[in-house]
Every structure is written in structure tokens, then in C-alpha cells.
Amino acid sequence: MSIKYLAEKRAWFIETATTAYVFGVEEGNKLLHYYWGTRLPNQTDYPGVGPLPNQYVYDTHEAAYEYLGWGGINYTEPDLKVTFADDVRDLVLFYHDYDLTENNVSSELKVVLKDAYYPFQVNLFYRVFNDSEIIERWASVLNLGDTPTRIEQISSGTLHLPSPGEGGYRLTHLAGRWGAEFQVNRTNITDGKKSLESRRGHTSNEATPWFALDYAGPGRAGADEDQGQVWFGGLGWSGNWLVTVEQSTYLKGKGVRVSSGINPFDFSWNLKPGQSFETPVLSFGYTSEGFGEASRLFHRYQLRHILPAEFAGKPRPVLYNSWEPIQFDVTEQSQMDLAEVAARMGAELFVIDDGWFGARDSDHAGLGDWFVSPTKLPNGLKPIIEHVHALGMEFGIWIEPEMVNPDSDLYRAHPDWVYYFPTRSRTERRQQLVLNLSRTDVQAYLFEALDKLLSENAISFVKWDYNRPVSEPGWPEAPSAEQREMWVRSAQGFYNLLDRLRAAHPQVSWESCSSGGGRVDLGVLRRADQVWTSDNTDPYDRLFIQEGYTLAYAPRTMFCWVVDTPHWLGKRDTSLTYRFHSSMLGGLGIGGHISNWSEEEKTTARGLVEEYKQIRHLVQDGLIYRHLSPRDGSYTAVSYVREDRLEAVLFVLTLGRRLALPPAQVRLKGLNPTTLYRVEGVGEPFTLSGAALMQHGLNFGHLKYDFDSAKIYLSALEPGK
Numbered sequence: 176m177s178i179k180y181l182a183e184k185r186a187w188f189i190e191t192a193t194t195a196y197v198f199g200v201e202e203g204n205k206l207l208h209y210y211w212g213t214r215l216p217n218q219t220d221y222p223g224v225g226p227l228p229n230q231y232v233y234d235t236h237e238a239a240y241e242y243l244g245w246g247g248i249n250y251t252e253p254d255l256k257v258t259f260a261d262d263v264r265d266l267v268l269f270y271h272d273y274d275l276t277e278n279n280v281s282s283e284l285k286v287v288l289k290d291a292y293y294p295f296q297v298n299l300f301y302r303v304f305n306d307s308e309i310i311e312r313w314a315s316v317l318n319l320g321d322t323p324t325r326i327e328q329i330s331s332g333t334l335h336l337p338s339p340g341e342g343g344y345r346l347t348h349l350a351g352r353w354g355a356e357f358q359v360n361r362t363n364i365t366d367g368k369k370s371l372e373s374r375r376g377h378t379s380n381e382a383t384p385w386f387a388l389d390y391a392g393p394g395r396a397g398a399d400e401d402q403g404q405v406w407f408g409g410l411g412w413s414g415n416w417l418v419t420v421e422q423s424t425y426l427k428g429k430g431v432r433v434s435s436g437i438n439p440f441d442f443s444w445n446l447k448p449g450q451s452f453e454t455p456v457l458s459f460g461y462t463s464e465g466f467g468e469a470s471r472l473f474h475r476y477q478l479r480h481i482l483p484a485e486f487a488g489k490p491r492p493v494l495y496n497s498w499e500p501i502q503f504d505v506t507e508q509s510q511m512d513l514a515e516v517a518a519r520m521g522a523e524l525f526v527i528d529d530g531w532f533g534a535r536d537s538d539h540a541g542l543g544d545w546f547v548s549p550t551k552l553p554n555g556l557k558p559i560i561e562h563v564h565a566l567g568m569e570f571g572i573w574i575e576p577e578m579v580n581p582d583s584d585l586y587r588a589h590p591d592w593v594y595y596f597p598t599r600s601r602t603e604r605r606q607q608l609v610l611n612l613s614r615t616d617v618q619a620y621l622f623e624a625l626d627k628l629l630s631e632n633a634i635s636f637v638k639w640d641y642n643r644p645v646s647e648p649g650w651p652e653a654p655s656a657e658q659r660e661m662w663v664r665s666a667q668g669f670y671n672l673l674d675r676l677r678a679a680h681p682q683v684s685w686e687s688c689s690s691g692g693g694r695v696d697l698g699v700l701r702r703a704d705q706v707w708t709s710d711n712t713d714p715y716d717r718l719f720i721q722e723g724y725t726l727a728y729a730p731r732t733m734f735c736w737v738v739d740t741p742h743w744l745g746k747r748d749t750s751l752t753y754r755f756h757s758s759m760l761g762g763l764g765i766g767g768h769i770s771n772w773s774e775e776e777k778t779t780a781r782g783l784v785e786e787y788k789q790i791r792h793l794v795q796d797g798l799i800y801r802h803l804s805p806r807d808g809s810y811t812a813v814s815y816v817r818e819d820r821l822e823a824v825l826f827v828l829t830l831g832r833r834l835a836l837p838p839a840q841v842r843l844k845g846l847n848p849t850t851l852y853r854v855e856g857v858g859e860p861f862t863l864s865g866a867a868l869m870q871h872g873l874n875f876g877h878l879k880y881d882f883d884s885a886k887i888y889l890s891a892l893e894p895g896k
């Protein structure tokens with residue numbers, strides 16, 4: 176890992192163990208992109224630096240600018256668009272200076288650009304870590320003048336992909352909806368723009384800011400799980416975001432560009448004299464080993480450099496959550512009864528979901544009033560927490576701070592604390608409105624209320640929900656030049672509130688939830704230790720949701736509950752073992768009405784929780800290998816391999832046996848070929864080399880029926896055995 180500067184070419188080389196990203200200053204003093212792909216042996220090997228010309232420069236209005244200010248003759252997606260105080264809307268950025276810093280963890284480059292005329296500066300930042308293949312970039316802008324400048328569009332950066340030759344690029348992205356988040360979508364890139372975005376005020380259940388591009392052409396298949404070039408990235412932003420993949424008719428055959436950052440839709444920022452504005456971080460990587468390796472590189476980066484360090488190295492506890500069985504019917508007795516059964520099953524964390532506060536008898540009232548319901552829990556939370564602790568579990572709780580029900584004390588006292596336009600009605604979703612976290616008094620109220628809750632009760636886990644998108648985004652109390660800052664200020668307000676609570680209560684770990692998986696991105700994952708993946712807890716549907724999720728995000732963050740059968744959504748009936756195996760693919764939770772489970776079911780569950788605890792270090796900290804995709808047929812097969820290759824666990828689940836399909840044959844991946852592994856879980860245990868397991872694989876003829884499953888554990892024999 177290093178960042179180097181070559182003075183005679185005025186070029187920078189950002190290199191990881193296998194990847195290089197290169198750009199430089201052209202004669203006109205503008206910053207041009209040169210290369211992103213496999214690391215090459217010499218600096219002069221890179222086009223634009225040595226004998227090979229920069230492949231992108233062939234027409235100034237389509238040049239591959241490293242960070243494009245909207246000005247001059249440019250028609251591709253700009254990174255930055257501003258209006259100066261004199262109404263000039265033309266930004267001309269020239270290279271000014273750079274600074275390179277290094278420590279034993281990372282290297283950071285700052286490249287300074289300045290406008291040709293106005294006292295306006297743009298800093299581009301790049302960072303690489305010595306134990307990661309992922310590169311980070313972001314930008315900040317500074318108003319050095321004495322009049323305000325209006326920012327109308329600002330991205331974290333544009334990434335230029337190399338020429339696909341005769342072929343074309345293909346975009347893989349994750350899209351869906353409530354109950355069906357993270358569905359894998361693949362589309363060919365043609366001339367024009369493909370935008371992935373949120374305009375909803377949160378990351379959204381409909382899409383997540385992650386992309387992967389590969390290309391296919393004559394004689395070249397596209398990438399698959401195990402081979403092929405993949406360029407991928409993700410944006411760390413939980414507000415309105417945008418990823419634009421653009422192929423202009425001029426760029427055709429010359430590459431494709433991806434820009435990502437804050438969504439310019441309805442956005443504007445009044446940058447006052449002396450102020451600066453910083454974008455979210457765009458994290459990106461490249462591999463020639465397919466989508467599987469792209470996921471593994473991104474996951475490892477998340478474990479090492481994104482997830483909060485306090486909990487990133489520790490096992491995620493097996494949790495019990497009472498939402499599905501209890502809903503709003505929270506009583507001391509019902510919680511204590513469930514806690515007893517959960518503890519006997521081996522749960523380590525007991526979480527009370529919605530319904531414990533204010534007048535929260537249903538979703539019609541109470542949001543905003545963050546005090547324990549005096550009618551439902553007259554003794555407060557303490558007796559339940561003590562009971563949970565006595566049973567050997569930690570205690571967790573649900574909150575939804577950014578929301579308010581009109582039927583609440585908070586709203587009655589402060590009807591102006593929500594987003595609204597004075598002449599328009601306030602559209603409710605789930606009988607709730609969105610609090611205006613752009614306001615510091617709203618943030619202060621929430622900090623005080625939640626700080627009190629966490630100070631007065633021994634809470635070690637919080638599920639933080641966000642159950643509706645923003646509408647009527649008015650902030651009439653703000654100066655008109657600043658009202659559209661609310662989209663960004665809301666996300667900043669959320670981060671700020673969570674950061675303050677995290678600092679004040681470092682023992683608490685956090686789960687990000689938004690009607691299921693509506694707030695998952697690299698920004699929230701810097702603060703939340705795990706995610707509620709989807710409200711859809713059906714173990715079969717979950718295989719599709721979870722596959723998409725793990726393309727981008729680390730399995731240790733993906734929480735999966737075992738619930739009752741038949742499932743409430745589609746009435747699908749599945750065995751307890753199948754439900755457990757589906758949930759063991761990430762962080763394990765139980766969310767069923769376990770008091771009603773038979774003794775036999777409770778015993779089976781206890782055994783399966785124990786089995787999970789034996790292998791959770793592989794799921795949570797290992798390397799994921801996807802073998803059979805639920806999208807391709809009748810099986811899902813996924814394995815998790817310890818980084819030193821000494822242990823692995825493989826899960827195989829049937830979806831629905833159809834048309835006498837042959838049984839699944841799964842060839843393991845990522846093992847050490849010469850190591851002997853003991854294989855447990857298919858018949859009597861036996862021993863086989865890594866090579867045999869990877870070349871020939873294992874046959875799952877015994878999985879004959881719908882919703883059948885197996886868990887195989889592989890462990891390296893000690894030398895000599």
C-alpha cells in the first residue's frame with residue numbers, strides 16, 4: 176500500500192497490493208484520470224505517464240476529469256456545481272497544490288484545486304490502508320471569499336472505468352422494497368445515464384448505495400462469482416444519495432464513468448464566507464477474481480475500517496426480540512416469560528421492541544414521548560432488566576427517535592418540530608411525521624431524552640428505527656437560502672445524535688433499522704454494529720434478501736431471526752432446522768412466540784443455538800464464498816472460511832425441488848488444497864483433502880424435499896493425523 180507522486184509527470188499513484196488508481200495534472204493545469212485496475216510493475220506502465228497515451232483524452236468536453244466543476248464546455252455529470260454571489264454559475268478548477276501524509280495504518284493524499292478567479296477552493300482526499308484493497312475518496316470545498324457561494328451539486332467523486340474495447344459494461348446493483356430489500360439486479364449499460372438514488376431522506380428500502388461493474392464482449396464472458404474483472408464501490412451516506420453510471424455517445428468504446436455523492440435533487444447549500452462543506456466518503460475497489468472476491472474485499476474493509484472498533488472484533492450475541500409475537504402488547508409478565516424461555520434456548524441478549532413507551536398501545540400514538548409507559552410498565556424497566564440479567568442475558572431496547580405521532584405530548588407541545596410547509600397538509604405514513612433534525616433544539620431534546628433512558632437503565636443494545644420517508648420537506652423557520660439544506664442536515668443530525676449517544680454510552684451497541692433494511696450504507700455502518708435486514712423473516716425469502724445483502728455488506732452486520740411457522744407473510748411452512756440454517760447465514764436472532772413452542776422445539780432450538788455459537792466466528796469474521804445462488808435454481812449454498820483456511824462451515828438449503836432435478840453437488844472454495852479436512856454433517860464424519868473438496872466437492876443427494884437443509888463443518892486435521 177502506498178501513495179506516490181512523480182514530480183516530472185505531476186502524477187499520483189495510489190496503490191494497494193493488487194490495485195492501482197492513477198491520475199495527474201495535464202498541460203492546461205487540470206486534473207485528469209489515467210488508470211484504475213490491476214497494479215502494474217512500473218509507474219511508466221500506466222497510460223498517461225509513460226509511452227502509452229491517456230486513453231480518455233480525445234475531446235475536451237468529454238475528458239476524464241478527476242473532479243469536474245461545472246463550467247466551460249462540459250456536458251457529462253459534474254461533481255460540483257456552484258453559483259457565486261455575483262450570479263456567475265461557471266466553475267473553473269485548476270490544480271494548485273498537494274499534501275501527502277502517512278502513518279503505520281494508512282496513507283492520505285490531499286490535492287488542492289482552486290477556481291481560476293474566485294477565492295474558492297476544492298480539496299480532494301484519497302486514503303488507502305495497509306491491510307485493505309479498498310480506496311477511499313471524498314472532497315471538501317472552502318469559501319475563502321467574503322460573500323456566500325451556493326452549492327447546487329456536490330459529489331464525493333467520479334470514477335472512470337477503462338475502455339471495454341468491443342464489449343460493454345454491465346451494472347450490478349441492489350434494489351427492492353419493503354419486505355424484499357437487496358434484490359440483485361443486473362443490466363447492460365447503454366448510451367445514457369442510469370441513476371440509483373434515494374430522494375426519501377433515508378438510505379431507503381428501495382436501493383442501497385452500492386454498485387459493481389464488469390464487462391463482457393466478443394471472446395470475453397462477464398465476471399461471475401469466481402473470475403472476471405469487477406469495479407465496485409459504495410457511498411457512506413444515510414441521506415439522499417445518488418450513484419450515476421454514465422456512458423455518453425462520445426465515451427462509447429472509451430469507458431464509462433460512475434459518480435456518487437449527495438443527491439442534487441432539491442438540494443442547495445449556502446456556503447458562507449470562511450465555511451467549508453465536506454462530502455461523504457466513497458469507498459471503491461477492483462478485483463480480477465469476480466463478485467465473490469469483490470464481496471470479500473469489501474467485507475474485510477468494513478470489519479477493519481468501517482464498523483465501530485469497540486465491537487468489530489467481538490462475537491455478535493444471539494438475540495431474542497419480542498416484536499413478532501407481542502407487537503404493542505408489552506407487559507412486565509409477558510416480557511419476563513419470554514426472557515426465561517429465550518435464556519433457556521441460549522439467547523445472550525433480550526430485546527424489547529416497540530410498545531414500551533409513552534401512550535404506545537398501537538402505532539397511532541406515542542412516538543416522541545421517550546419515557547416508560549406508566550400504564551403498561553408501572554414498575555419501569557428495572558424489574559425486567561434485573562430478571563434478564565439474572566437469566567444471564569444482556570438487555571436491549573427499541574427506539575425511533577426521528578419520528579413523532581401527532582398523537583403525542585411532544586407534537587402537542589411542538590407542532591413546528593416536524594418538516595412541513597405552512598400552506599400544505601402534513602402527509603402521515605404509519606400515523607407519523609418526521610422530526611426536523613436540522614434543528615439543534617430538536618436534536619438537543621432527543622439527546623436529553625435518550626441519554627436519560629440509557630443513564631437510568633442498564634441497556635447494552637439499542638435498535639434504532641426509522642419507519643417512514645420524508646415528505647413536504649419544509650423548514651419555514653430557516654432563512655430561504657438555507658431551507659434546502661434540510662436533506663443534508665437531517666442526515667448530519669442523525670449522525671450527530673447517534674455519535675453523541677455513542678460517546679456518552681460506550682457500552683451500548685447499536686442496530687440500524689428502517690422498516691427492515693431501509694438504512695444500510697457505509698455511513699451508518701461506521702456507527703451501528705449491526706442491521707435489521709428486512710421485516711420479511713420468511714426463511715426462504717430471506718435467502719434472496721441475504722444473498723444480495725452480502726454482495727455488498729458484511730455478514731456479521733446482517734441480522735436474521737428464526738420466527739414462527741407457517742410464516743405470517745406467505746403462510747409458508749418450514750422446519751425449525753431450516754429456519755435456523757437460513758438465519759445462521761448472518762447474525763442469529765430468535766423472534767418467534769417461543770413460549771408457545773413445544774418442549775421438543777425448545778430443545779431443538781437450544782441445540783441449534785449451541786451449534787451456531789460453535790461456528791459463528793466463521794460466519795461473522797470469516798470469508799464468504801457463494802456456491803449456488805437462489806436466483807439460479809433449486810438450491811442455495813454458501814460457505815464461510817476462516818482467514819487461515821483451517822476451518823469452514825458450509826450451508827446448503829433447498830428452495831423447492833422441481834422436475835426431478837439432480838441433487839446439489841457443491842465444490843468447496845477457498846480451502847488449502849494440501850490440507851486434510853475432517854468433514855462433519857454428511858453421513859459419518861470423514862477426511863478429505865482441500866483439493867478433493869474443491870475439485871470434486873460434496874453431494875447432497877439426501878436433501879430431497881422442499882425446504883431441506885444441511886450444515887457441514889470442516890476442520891483441518893493437525894499435521895500427522
Ligand code: GLA
Binds near residue numbers: 529640689690691
Ligand atoms: C419496524 C421494524 C420492525 C419493528 C417495528 C416496530 O417495522 O422494522 O422490526 O421494530 O418497526 O414498530
